[in-house]
Amino acid sequence: MVDCFLKKKLEISMRLVPHASDNRKINLLELYLVVKREGGHRNVTENNLWAVVAKDMG
Numbered sequence: 001m002v003d004c005f006l007k008k009k010l011e012i013s014m015r016l017v018p019h020a021s022d023n024r025k026i027n028l029l030e031l032y033l034v035v036k037r038e039g040g041h042r043n044v045t046e047n048n049l050w051a052v053v054a055k056d057m058g
Contacts, residue, residue: 030057 007013020026034056038044044053 027057 031053034053035041035044038049038053038056039047044050
């Protein structure tokens, strides 16, 4: 259903899958949950916690 919507309504033919620098796929739900646990995007960015997020995600 999502693919149909993207193709027909938004005319998007492909979806990009985020990858880490070593070409591993990134689980977006896990990323969201880790960032949320650390206080949200703003808190992670303002307090330079992205290394903590990366460590928590393995």
